[in-house]
Each structure stands twice: as structure tokens, then as C-alpha cells.
Amino acid sequence: MSLRDKQRVIYTSPIKALSNQKFREFSEEFSDVGLMTGDVTIAPNASCLVMTTEILRSMQYKGSEIMREVAWIIFDEVHYMRDRERGVVWEESIVMAPKNSRFVFLSATVPNAKEFADWVAKVHRQPCHIIYTDYRPTPLQHYLFPSGGDGLFLVVDEKGTFREDSFQKAVNALGAASDNGNKRNGKWQKGLQAGKSGEESDIFKIAKMIMQRQYDPVIVFSFSKRDCEILAMQMAKxxxxxxxxxxxxxxxxxxxxxxxxxxxxxxxxxxxxxxxxxxxxxxxxxxxxxxxxxxxxxxxxxxxIKCLFATETFSIGLNMPAKTVVFTNVRKFDGDKFRWISSGEYIQMSGRAGRRGLDARGICILMVDEKMEPSTAKLMVKGSADPLNSAFHLSYNMLLNQMRCEDGDPETLLRQSFYQFQSDRALPNLQKRVKDLEEQRDSIMIEEEDKLKDYYSLLEQFRSFKGDIRSIVFSPRHCLPFLQPGRLIRILSTSGEKDKLSFSQDEQLTWGVIVNFERVKSTSKDDTDVRPEDAQYTIDILTKCRANKDNSRGKIVQTVPLTEPGEPLVVAVPLSQIDSLSAIRIYIPKDLLSVEARENTLKKVQEVLNRFPDGVQLLDPEDDMQVQSSSYKKAVRRIETLEGLLAKHVVSKSPILQKRLQVLRKKEELTAMVRAARRQVRASTSLAFKDELKARKRVLRRLGYATSDDVVELKGKVACEISSADELALTELMFSGVFKDATVEQLVSLLSCFVWQEKLKDRPKIREDLESLLSHLHDIARRIGKVQLECKVQIDVEAYVNSFRPDVMEAVYAWAKGAKFYEVMKITEVFEGSLIRAIRRLEEVLQQLVLASKSVGEVQLELKFQEAITRIKRDIVFAASLYL
Structure with missing residues (x-):
């Protein structure tokens, strides 16, 4: 339409590979097409421009001619806006887009499209229509493949019905397979190992079955690059x-x-x-x-290719559907822990199954190797896409560019961001919540409320001193000599749920017998130097227990008084749960494995308790256990005073005291909830990021990037040009003269610390001249980090300093020296593609540094950066894309 009406149109995508693919597609259909990614520029004056969103953003800040002539901007894969690091670029580009252009947003997974459209309509004051299908043109069937099993179980059919019976069968098959576990000896291990020679791995079985049933082509998703390769090698037969x-x-x-x-x-x-x-x-x-x-x-x-082993990025960056998708694992490592994949991620990946117009239905197979709760699996295969929530955050480059633009203003950008829109959206609900909570709280009427509150606070103090005494008496220093097997022990019962907590001076206690005690192993390296009395311990106690089902964590075992129904179990409890130790020890059998032995032992305990109707004799902390500390004596005196006050208190005689205290506690909880809800309302009504904006402006002033009137200084002009790496650290390096003194190879090598993000297990040794450059960079980073802390920007200084990683300095140095790629690969342990990506990003940063030097008239530096680009831009690292 645009080309017909002689208008310009921009198509943006989140990933260079996708831009290249689209450029190829569009060029075949319309001749007048250009491409702009960080790596390549082809026909920048064409009527239809394909680019990455980052390029669009930088064109907007530079006030490029093109922006004035654009009639339509197409944002493909707009759900990328929720990406933690890069999502903010979408928000900036949408807010700053010219007021006379129109937009098209494309996405397969935005459940809250209405909210997004409302935001666009508000920011651009033009209607935004939602055109959607809420079904898949090619329906999917979801199967489970239990590890070590032989068959598939259909758990969701093409109509989207979850089949409970079939799911149960799959879970049982998993159980059966793991019961024969000794025979299989961990053969599964994420479907990787093939077990004994001659035994086929699970992935091989699945692939064979898929080919026999003609379900190919198939994409097999795995979350690690190594696993992809290992799995592919197993298919070599x-x-x-x-x-x-x-x-x-x-x-x-x-x-x-x-x-x-x-x-x-x-x-x-x-x-x-x-x-x-x-x-x-x-x-x-x-x-x-x-x-x-x-x-x-x-x-x-x-x-x-009939069978492709791919990582998750394949499902995000490219439009390549298959007939079948297999998940080799349903857990992934997200940087700090292993977790189940979310329904949103599952939808994104399983969405690759089923080719429109080719397949009647797509097939998804989940290989499950752990006891997966039905609810988890159900959520995954029946869940909905993740909502599009703003991932807005401030960066110094954004602030400086906003200050530099004639009609730019960071506050306006914040006010128009999707983040602010979502906060405002939530406001009426938050206010209603405050009102509801207040009404609920005020509807609770308590007679003599003040007196009851007074009693309640005495009771809380009593409890707290009781806890203090416990922590002194039952610290390892005092109680370890008395924790012999067979000693009767009284512990705080864990069955009292919060609401049933008794409001008397006696907490719910339960008796048991000590089996043994052990030191808790610490995770820190210097555990060996800890003195015995400072270490942590747990005691194994035989007592009555009951198992309660807790949906989120499976079963929870709770101790109960001996007179209540339950089963005799040995449980490990921390020292802090001891209430008192008895002076009595009984004989316990060495072997408590049989239920009978445990039952008999607990019967003995009960007999001893029955013999002493006035209570068993306890070890006295001062006389028997030699507790002599002044803080113990002080706490005992306070407790005695409180006992007197509680006994004499007006409300203590009330027959329904417990009930009244429970009502009071409910009211106190509601008051706390009202306070929290009010805080949320306050946070939502003020401008989001307001404090952080002030803090970051403070940093820019203190480091000399901008004046107090928000005028951008020389340093600021340099930082404006740098968007592909840490703008402050690079600018400081440039102004400290490091780049002037370094050779071109050293300079390129130092810059590699800005673009390398993967973590390597052991850091390679680097030569002295590079080591000194690195420590210079770390000093600068530490200084920037400290200034940010002083200006109240939340930052972990050491983590920030360590984010400049030297892992590929040597490799990049060799590459800049002119080494062949295969020689460079011998120096380093990293994947080829990862190194190439780093060097390409490095070239992007160098291009930005060329512009930065130009903007401040540093001709010498500009030439040096140009030469660096010439040195690294060669051979396979910059081989042209096949799509171009």
C-alpha cells in the first residue's frame, strides 16, 4: 500500500537474522527494499527499509531525514518488548515515533493486546485496532514421553482437551521406569547417555518413531548448546x-x-x-x-534436514515451522537457578509445530524425566502466553539523548512509557483494595479493645523473652554435652498453624527422645575454621508426626503431641526448636528402621511421662547446664515480671480470652495489609522511576556529562553515541587517555571486555600489558560504581566491575594481530559462533566510537578506531549473510 502511494515504510525486527531473512523475502517481492542492521547497510534510501529496532531508535535520536517521510512503521515480534535487557528499546521507539506516522504491531503471543492498544492510542492520539485469532490455524496435539518408556501418551488433543487418564498413565509409566532404575542406572540423564552399548537412548527411539510415522521434519529443543551436539551425535546411525x-x-x-x-x-x-x-x-x-x-x-x-536439534533461540528469531516439536527437557537454567519452563516459553517453542497449509495438525512431544506434578504439566501445556508487561528501565545513554534532543525530556518519556501506563491502569484497583481492606478492618468490633491490645502486647513480649532464653540455653555451647541418645526432650510442636496458635503463655509442646545430633554442613569454603560452639546443629528426634499435603511443596511432616493420632518418625529439628531437656534418659534400640521398634520406644516415653503426673524433672539451666550469662538472668527476671502482669491483667479472667485474642490478631493483620496497600497506591501515583531519574541525573552531573541545567557536556556527547556497550565506562576510558596510548591490538583486546557476556569456568591467563589495561578498566568501573552508590543508584559495585570479562582478550588480540581463525580457536575454549558474535559486536562498538570521536573533533582517535575496524573485519567472522 505504501509503495503504491509513494510513501516510505519501515519494517523492524528484534534480531539481525530475522531482518536478513525478511530483506530477502521482501526483495523478491518488491524491488525497492533496503536493509540496515548494525552489521550491514544496503540501499539506505529505499522506500521500504528493513532494520533492527535498535537502528530505528538511533535514527529517531539523530533526527534522521527518513523519520520525517515515514508513513508506516511495522514492529514485528512486538512481544520482545518484555525482554529484560532490550525491551525498553521498543518502548522508546514507539513513544518517540513521529506523530504523523501509522503503525502495525505483529505478534503471535500477546494475551493483553487490548491494554497494549489502549497505550498506543493514548500516546499517539490515534485509534489502534486489534485484529486477532484466538485459535491456531494448525491445531496442536501434545504428547508425553516418559523417560525410559517406550510409548507416547496423548495428554492434550487437537480440540485442546486435557486427558487426565492418559496423563496418569504416563506418570505411572515414569514411576515404573524409575523403579527399574538400578537396571537402567540413570540411563536417561536428560535423554543424553545411551546407557550400555547396544541400548538405544530415548532420543534415538523417539526420532526413529517420528520418521516411521512420517511426522518429520522435527525440531528437537534442548536448552544447552553442548546437549544439542551430543544428541545429534547419537543419531549418527x-x-x-x-x-x-x-x-x-x-x-x-x-x-x-x-x-x-x-x-x-x-x-x-x-x-x-x-x-x-x-x-x-x-x-x-x-x-x-x-x-x-x-x-x-x-x-x-x-x-x-528432517531432524534439527536446536536451542530456544531458534524459536524466537526465525520463522521456520516443522511438523513436530520435541522437548528433551522441561527444565532450564535461567542464569541463577533451574526452573520449569513457563507456559509462555512453551507456547513460543511448541508454536513451531504444525506448518500452515501443509499439516493437518502439529505434534508436540514432551520428554519427562522427573516426577512432574500434574499441575505443573497442565499449566505448561494448557497455560496461556505470558502477558506483555513493560520491562522499562533507565539508561544513561537514553537520558543524555533525551536531554540533547530539542523536544526531548526524560520525564515526558517516562510519563508516556507503557510502564507508567500499566501503573496508572492498576491504580483504581489498588485504591479499591485499600477501601475494601479498611472496611473489613473497621467492621471488626472488639469490646475493651484497648485493654485487649495491652494484654496482647504483654503476651508478645513474654513470647519474645521466652525465645531469647531458649536461644541462650540451647546454644551449642551450653546444650551439646546433654544431647545424648535416649534423653527425653520437649520441643515446640510444628502442627500449630498460624490461626490456631494458642494465645496463652504455653506454646504447643510435644515430647520425644533424642536419637543423635549432627553438625549442619556449611556451603562456604571456610567452614573448617568454625569453632564447634559457633557451628549449626540439628538433632534427630523420635516423636509423633503427621504428614500434611501442601500443594506448592508436596508433603510436609509436622510434629504433634504424643497423645494425638500420628505415626512414629525420626525427624531432624534445629536447636532453636528445643523447649527443654529432661533429666531422664531411657534405653533406645540401635536399629529404629522397623515401625514396631519406633512404636515401642515411644510407648516407653509415654510410660515415663505417666509416672510423673506433676511433670518430669527438667535440667535446670543454671544448676545443671551451668548457664551463667548476665543476659540470661536479665531475661528470666523480665519473664517473671511479665508473668505477674499477665496474671493480674483485667482481661485475663475472660472465659473467651483465646477467641477474643484471635479476633484482635485478625484485625492487626488487616491493619498491616492496609498500610502495605497504601504504600502501593503512593508508588503508583508518583511518576515511576522518579527517584532513580534524579539519582542518575546526579551521577551524570558529578561525572561531568551534563550541567545542573541539563545541558549535555563534551563527555555527554560521547556517551550519546554509545548504545551497544557500557557508555560511562567507555567514555571514561576515552577521556583518561588509555585509547591514545594503547596499540590498536591492545585497544581491540580491551574493548572485548565490553562485549563478552558468557561465563567461562576458568579464566585464561592473559599477558602483562593486557592485564594492566584490564586493571585500569576495573579501577574506572569501580570509581563509576562508587559514584553511582553515593548518588543513590542501586548497584552492586563488585558485580558491576566483574561484568567486564577478560575471557576472550587473548583471542581477540591474536585476531587483531592477523591470526587465522583456526589459530585463534586454539587459544580459547569458547564456541566459534560465540566468539564471532563478540567480534561483530566489537565492530559495532568501534563504529559508535568512530562517531563519538568525530562528534568531539578527536581526529587522531577517529583514525585509530577506523584502523581497528579494518584489522578485525575480515574472513569468516564477517562472511556475508547468505540471505543477502
Whole structure:
């Protein structure tokens, strides 16, 4: 439409690979198409421009001519806006887009599209229509494959019905397989190992079955690059291509590799993957050489790869559907812990199954190897997409660019952000919540409320001193000599749920007998130096227990008084749960494995208790246990005083005291909830990020990037140009003269610390000249971190300093020196693709530094950065994309 009406149109996507793909598609259909990603620029004056969203943002800040002529901006994959790091770029671009242009937002997974459309309509004062389908054009069937099993179980059919019976069968099959576990000896291990030779791994079984039933092509998702490769290697016995297809793969592969030098053609990754590709098996992850990734994508599109092992990025960045999708694991590591994948992630990946127009239905297979709660599985396969929530956050580059623009103002940007819109949206509900809670609280009428409150606070003090005494008497120093097996012990019962807590001076207690005690192993390295009396201990106690089901955590075992029903169990409790130790010890059998032995022992305990109707003799803390501390004596005196006050108190005689105290506690809880809700309302009514904005402006003033009147200074002009790496640290390095003194190789090597993000297990040794540059960078980072802390920006200074990682300094140094890629790969342990991505980002940063030097008239530096670009921009690292 735009081309017909002689208007300009911009198409943006989150990922360079997708932009390249779209450029190719559009070029075939319309001739007048250009491309702008950080790596490549083709026909920048074309009427239809394909670009990454980052490029759009920088064009907006630079006031590019193109922005004035644009009639339509298409944002593809707009759900990327919820991305933690890059999502904010979408919000900036949408808010700052020219007022006379129109927009199209595309996404397969935005359940709260109405909210998003309302925001766009509000910011741009133009209607925003939602066109949606709430069904899949190609329906999906979801199957479970229990580890070690032989079959598939259909758990969700194409109508979207969850089949409970079939799910139970799958879970039982999993149980059966794990009961024969000794025989299989952990054969599963995420479907990787093949167990004994001759035994087929689970993934091999599934792949074979998929091929027999003609469910191919299939994408097998795995969450680690290594796993993808190991799994693919296990398929080496399968051959999925006929002779003609093999020849075709060979032709396509080598014509793609033609652009490489002879040395690069000999790279292990290139030579190892061809035999797999010829068999119709592929691997796709970020560690592959970009050119290989593209060959594999093309082969997959042409139907020459029947089985592809890929990481999650494949489902986000490319439009490549298959007939079947397999999940080898339903847990992933998200940076700090392993967790189940969310229903949103599952939808994104399973969405690759089922090709529109080709398949009647798509098939998803979940390989499950752990006892997966039905609710977890149900949530995953029947859940909804993650809502599009704002991931807005402030950056110094954004603030400086806003200050520099003539009509820019960071506060306006904040006010118009989706984040602020969502906060305002939530306000009426929050206010209603405050009102409801207040009404609920005020409806509770208590007679003599003040006197009751007074009694309640005495009781709380009494409890707290009781706890103090406990922590002194039952500290390891005093009680370890008395924790012999067989001693009767009284502990705080864990069965009293919060609401049933007794409001008398006696807490719910239960008797048991000590079996043994042990030191808790610490996770810290210096555990060996801890003195015995400072260590942590738990005691194993035989007592009555009851198991309660708690949905979130499975079963919870709770101790109960001996007179109540329950089963005799040995439980580990911390010292803090001891209430008192008795002077009596009984004989306990060495072996308590049988229920009978445990029952008999507890009968003995009960007999002893029955013999002393006035209570068993307890160890006296002062006389028997030699507790002599002044804080203990003080606490005892306070307790005696409180006991007197409680006994004499007016309300203590009330027959329904317990009930009244429970009502009072409910009221106190409501008061606390009202306070919290009011805080939320206050936070929502004030401008989001207001304090952080002030703090960050303070940092910019203190470091000399802007004046108190928000005028951008020389340093600020440099930081405005840098968006691909840490703008403050780079600017400080530039102004400290480090770049002037360093050689080109050293400079490139130092910059690699800004673009390398993966964590390596052991840091490689680096040469002295680089080591001194690195420590200079770390000093600068530490200084910036401290200034931010002083200005009240929340930051962990050491984590910030360590985020500049030297892992690839040596490799990049060698590359800048002119080494061949295969030589560089011998220096470092990293994946080829990861290194190439880092060097490409490095080139992007260098381009920005060239512009930065130009903007402040540093001609010498500008030439130096240009030379650095020339040094690193060569061979396989910058091989042109096959899509272009």
C-alpha cells in the first residue's frame, strides 16, 4: 500500500537474522527494499527499509531525514518488548515515533493486546485496532514421553482437551521406569547417555518413531548448546536422506562455503557437520559459525534436514515451522537457578509445530524425566502466553539523548512509557483494595479493645523473652554435652498453624527422645575454621508426626503431641526448636528402621511421662547446664515480671480470652495489609522511576556529562553515541587517555571486555600489558560504581566491575594481530559462533566510537578506531549473510 502511494515504510525486527531473512523475502517481492542492521547497510534510501529496532531508535535520536517521510512503521515480534535487557528499546521507539506516522504491531503471543492498544492510542492520539485469532490455524496435539518408556501418551488433543487418564498413565509409566532404575542406572540423564552399548537412548527411539510415522521434519529443543551436539551425535546411525538429497545437500553446502578462504573451510566445525547434514540431521545454536547456521536454516527450509536439534533461540528469531516439536527437557537454567519452563516459553517453542497449509495438525512431544506434578504439566501445556508487561528501565545513554534532543525530556518519556501506563491502569484497583481492606478492618468490633491490645502486647513480649532464653540455653555451647541418645526432650510442636496458635503463655509442646545430633554442613569454603560452639546443629528426634499435603511443596511432616493420632518418625529439628531437656534418659534400640521398634520406644516415653503426673524433672539451666550469662538472668527476671502482669491483667479472667485474642490478631493483620496497600497506591501515583531519574541525573552531573541545567557536556556527547556497550565506562576510558596510548591490538583486546557476556569456568591467563589495561578498566568501573552508590543508584559495585570479562582478550588480540581463525580457536575454549558474535559486536562498538570521536573533533582517535575496524573485519567472522 505504501509503495503504491509513494510513501516510505519501515519494517523492524528484534534480531539481525530475522531482518536478513525478511530483506530477502521482501526483495523478491518488491524491488525497492533496503536493509540496515548494525552489521550491514544496503540501499539506505529505499522506500521500504528493513532494520533492527535498535537502528530505528538511533535514527529517531539523530533526527534522521527518513523519520520525517515515514508513513508506516511495522514492529514485528512486538512481544520482545518484555525482554529484560532490550525491551525498553521498543518502548522508546514507539513513544518517540513521529506523530504523523501509522503503525502495525505483529505478534503471535500477546494475551493483553487490548491494554497494549489502549497505550498506543493514548500516546499517539490515534485509534489502534486489534485484529486477532484466538485459535491456531494448525491445531496442536501434545504428547508425553516418559523417560525410559517406550510409548507416547496423548495428554492434550487437537480440540485442546486435557486427558487426565492418559496423563496418569504416563506418570505411572515414569514411576515404573524409575523403579527399574538400578537396571537402567540413570540411563536417561536428560535423554543424553545411551546407557550400555547396544541400548538405544530415548532420543534415538523417539526420532526413529517420528520418521516411521512420517511426522518429520522435527525440531528437537534442548536448552544447552553442548546437549544439542551430543544428541545429534547419537543419531549418527540414522540416515534420513536418499542419495539425490545427499548430493543436493553437498552442492548447497559447498556453494555456501565458497565465500570462505581455504583455511576457514578446514575448520573442525565445518568438516564435522557435513556428514550429519548429508544424513538429514542438523544442529542450530548460537555457538555455530553464522554461515553454518544459515546453511542449516536454508537446508531445513528446503526439506533436506528432517531432524534439527536446536536451542530456544531458534524459536524466537526465525520463522521456520516443522511438523513436530520435541522437548528433551522441561527444565532450564535461567542464569541463577533451574526452573520449569513457563507456559509462555512453551507456547513460543511448541508454536513451531504444525506448518500452515501443509499439516493437518502439529505434534508436540514432551520428554519427562522427573516426577512432574500434574499441575505443573497442565499449566505448561494448557497455560496461556505470558502477558506483555513493560520491562522499562533507565539508561544513561537514553537520558543524555533525551536531554540533547530539542523536544526531548526524560520525564515526558517516562510519563508516556507503557510502564507508567500499566501503573496508572492498576491504580483504581489498588485504591479499591485499600477501601475494601479498611472496611473489613473497621467492621471488626472488639469490646475493651484497648485493654485487649495491652494484654496482647504483654503476651508478645513474654513470647519474645521466652525465645531469647531458649536461644541462650540451647546454644551449642551450653546444650551439646546433654544431647545424648535416649534423653527425653520437649520441643515446640510444628502442627500449630498460624490461626490456631494458642494465645496463652504455653506454646504447643510435644515430647520425644533424642536419637543423635549432627553438625549442619556449611556451603562456604571456610567452614573448617568454625569453632564447634559457633557451628549449626540439628538433632534427630523420635516423636509423633503427621504428614500434611501442601500443594506448592508436596508433603510436609509436622510434629504433634504424643497423645494425638500420628505415626512414629525420626525427624531432624534445629536447636532453636528445643523447649527443654529432661533429666531422664531411657534405653533406645540401635536399629529404629522397623515401625514396631519406633512404636515401642515411644510407648516407653509415654510410660515415663505417666509416672510423673506433676511433670518430669527438667535440667535446670543454671544448676545443671551451668548457664551463667548476665543476659540470661536479665531475661528470666523480665519473664517473671511479665508473668505477674499477665496474671493480674483485667482481661485475663475472660472465659473467651483465646477467641477474643484471635479476633484482635485478625484485625492487626488487616491493619498491616492496609498500610502495605497504601504504600502501593503512593508508588503508583508518583511518576515511576522518579527517584532513580534524579539519582542518575546526579551521577551524570558529578561525572561531568551534563550541567545542573541539563545541558549535555563534551563527555555527554560521547556517551550519546554509545548504545551497544557500557557508555560511562567507555567514555571514561576515552577521556583518561588509555585509547591514545594503547596499540590498536591492545585497544581491540580491551574493548572485548565490553562485549563478552558468557561465563567461562576458568579464566585464561592473559599477558602483562593486557592485564594492566584490564586493571585500569576495573579501577574506572569501580570509581563509576562508587559514584553511582553515593548518588543513590542501586548497584552492586563488585558485580558491576566483574561484568567486564577478560575471557576472550587473548583471542581477540591474536585476531587483531592477523591470526587465522583456526589459530585463534586454539587459544580459547569458547564456541566459534560465540566468539564471532563478540567480534561483530566489537565492530559495532568501534563504529559508535568512530562517531563519538568525530562528534568531539578527536581526529587522531577517529583514525585509530577506523584502523581497528579494518584489522578485525575480515574472513569468516564477517562472511556475508547468505540471505543477502
Amino acid at each position: 540414522l540416515d534420513l536422506n536418499v542419495e539425490d538429497e545427499k548430493k543436493l545437500v553437498d552442492t548447497i553446502f559447498w556453494s555456501a562455503m565458497d565465500s570462505l578462504s581455504d583455511d576457514d573451510k578446514k575448520l573442525p566445525q565445518v568438516s564435522h557437520i557435513l556428514p550429519l547434514l548429508q544424513r538429514g540431521i542438523g544442529v542450530h545454536h548460537s555457538g555455530l559459525l553464522p554461515i553454518l547456521k544459515e546453511v542449516i536454516e536454508i537446508l531445513f527450509q528446503e526439506g533436506l
